[in-house]
Amino acid sequence: MNQQEFISQLQEALSRLPASERQDIISDYQEYFRDGLAAGRSEADIAAGLGDPRQLARELTARHHIARWESRKSFGNLFAVVGAIAGMGLLNFLLAAPFLFYLWMLTMAALASTGILIGGLVLFGTFACNQLFGWPVIHEAPEVRAIWSDFAQGGPEGNIHIRGSNGERVDVVREASSGRASIHIQSSDGTVSLERNASDALGRLHIKDDTGQVDIGGLNWGLSAQGMLLTGLLLMALGGGGLFLCYLLARWTWRGLVAYGRYQVGLLAKARRVDD
Structure with a gap:
């Protein structure tokens, strides 16, 4: 292999590097050839001493990515280092694939921890603003909850029916064994039904009149101010701990x-010097 063939293959294999750095490398090896020729060596002998230009390019690319990572530590640069090392054959696919998956999982864990931490900060900030400025208003109805729970869980199982003179009716249904309860109100204008499920949550609200109806399910009482504070602190602790673990x-x-x-790059460079 002569100088032109070696330089051409090396330049093609270095195509992923920035143009300025690629040109600096090519200039260095062109000068290396000139020095060798001046010392009486042939182009073929010099090229043979340098080895396969494609393998040399992979080694130089790995050095580039390692130096780039050392100047700016990021997951993107770390992935580039993994790819460069794998491309040199120092980290075969059976090891590289699980390692890349591990890096991906680590990135997802860091993002999830960040989201949890932000959620905790939002809840804590909402609680702090409510306590300091009275805004935003945290709606809670402990009295209604207590009355509703006492009604649903207390007393014997049975129904209560109230009828009005104009067709109005109120039906109260309580099942003490299952914990379910409901209130149904009907008048000439429409009906309203409120149901409570066994988990002490408002399970369903149904409103109907002559023009249409609304049916809402999955209702609950929401967080109280104290619950919001505790939940926020818990999320902040989980998110912060997760981020710290991901960092380590x-x-x-x-x-x-x-x-x-x-x-490994040092070993290859040392072996190349021995061959020379």
């Missing part, structure tokens, strides 16, 4: 992987 895992992963890549 990422830091250990970065250090171990880059140290491995730097070590």
